[in-house]
Amino acid sequence: MSQHYENPEITFQPDHSGGTSRIWKIFWVLSALTIIELALGYFLYLKHGHLSDMIVLSTKGAIAILTLAKAYYIVSVFMHLGDEVRNLIMTIVVPLVLFVWFIIAFLSDGNSWKNLRNTDAGSRPNKMEQVEKTPLENETHH
């Protein structure tokens, strides 16, 4: 038995007669992507301090791209957005393009703050020096 109701808002009923094989396929895809992300995460952890900034940054970028792929599969298949008409897809996806500007603008703002902080480095005491100047004989707990 399939659902049979009249809704004047729905002109064409999407086909839901298929089996569950697609759902399970996407489950394995999501699991595989997560395992690759974890592998890259462990790579960064185990090689910590032995990698150039460029490699660390590109690995993190790769993890972010894998995350976007996971997001695509969840929205497209699990939320069935991929089965909807183009009008609905566009009204949801197009506003999200704002995130491109949002991320670039704010992260570069944060980076600029860091650069400004570091330009007055001479006016701040170095943490290492601060510690060496005030040695304590007894460690006090709590």
Add this chain to the structure above:
Amino acid sequence: MSTTAIPTGTKWWSGGKSPFNVSYGKVMMWYFLMSDAFTFGAFLISYGTIRFSVNHWADPNHVFNAFPFAGHANLPLAFVSLMTFILIFSSVTMVLAVHEGHKMNRKGVEKYMLLTIIGGIAFLSCQAWEWTHLITGDHAVLVNGQIEHWGTTVSKNPWGPEVLFNGKEIATPGPIAFGGYFFGITGFHGFHVFSGVIINIVMYIKTKLGHFDQRGHYEMVEKAGLYWHFVDLVWVFVFLCFYLV
């Protein structure tokens, strides 16, 4: 009854039908989720901005390395991976419940809704353990030349840069924003999971009472499903921003 194939050249905007080909309720659920995506996006981008603006940030592999009943074993990423898989799996059971709803199979919907609810509760339990571990765990921190023992809270961050003190490496206080962002964003997400579990319980009861069979469709379950998948979607990004990078 409508057909399944959409003929090309359908005039969606000529009136008399929804140009989005879905019910009003579903369009509004999508718009709500889009606005919620902007809320979470704003939180995560704000966190990123602050993290970019300081020279040192807590190393997630160092902070999140514990596992229940594993004592002090160093297991970075392990517990949060478990949480991620719990949420992915509960997303799968949710989409299977929606699938059974399309087939008007009440028993199937009941079974998968119950599994989804259990998955949600399991995730919340994991988060409760993780928060408790972070807040109550104490870590030696050098504060004004004295060693103190701090947990991770919204006002204390024991994960700052390490310095040499009496020949030993010891952490100094880190940026105070760490706890606020971590507990704020995972808490906001956890609250979404909590309300999702409540919504799913309501759907489960309504299914059991036969409300959707009387109505002739399981669209309510589909809308609850959209919310639940969104919660999983947000976790994918929280996982990225707090634990992986």
